Amino acid sequence: MTDEPDLRETLVVLQHRSFDRQVPPELMADLRLDDSRILRTGSIGFTASLTRTQRATAARHPTVERLEPDPDRLAPFIGIAPDPQAPGRYVAKTADCDPHDVANAIGLDPSNVTVTGIWLTATLTTEQLRALRHDRRVDFVDFAIMDNPA
Incomplete structure (x- = not known):
């Protein structure tokens, strides 16, 4: 059985910010993630299409602070509230x-x-x-x- 049908767009927020906007190579290797599944990168993390297994691995990974669903590929909101309110x-x-x-x-x-x-x-x-x-x-x-x- 494979978990490929369960691909979900996920924001992966990293423990340490990186202004090079790159996914850490060790995380790419540990998740067995290829560049085609990276949807957006930023200084606080990245959004990627992850399988259930990849999400579970990322959630336990020492370089990852947290995971969030990101179906709209939005720039991360880093405030304490999960959903900012406007105006x-x-x-x-x-x-x-x-x-x-x-x-x-x-x-x-x-x-x-x-x-x-x-x-x-x-x-x-x-x-x-x-x-x-x-x-x-x-x-x-x-x-x-x-x-x-x-």
Whole structure:
């Protein structure tokens, strides 16, 4: 019997953050995971299509902090609440792009956006928050505690 039919998109949050946006090679080997099943990578982890066996192995792996279902391939939300509520003030770390381009793409009013380096901070509607988390240029999203993240 094989567990291949039970593929699920899973966010794997790593114990140690890595700004190289790579899946640790030892985890790839231990999960017997190939690149074709990696759907999204970021500095706090990755989303992949995992079998039941791979999910069980990842859940016990010393490099993994936690697993979360991620059927929408959203940028991870790293706040303490599992499901962020909007409207609210959020900060997003962008990767390899100008945060202004991301703000424009999700329809933010420029007067409502603060950009500091690779960080975008804004008050978002529910639709804007979802669009932000869907944008592949966004590494992760969190609650904005202050206007300038760095």
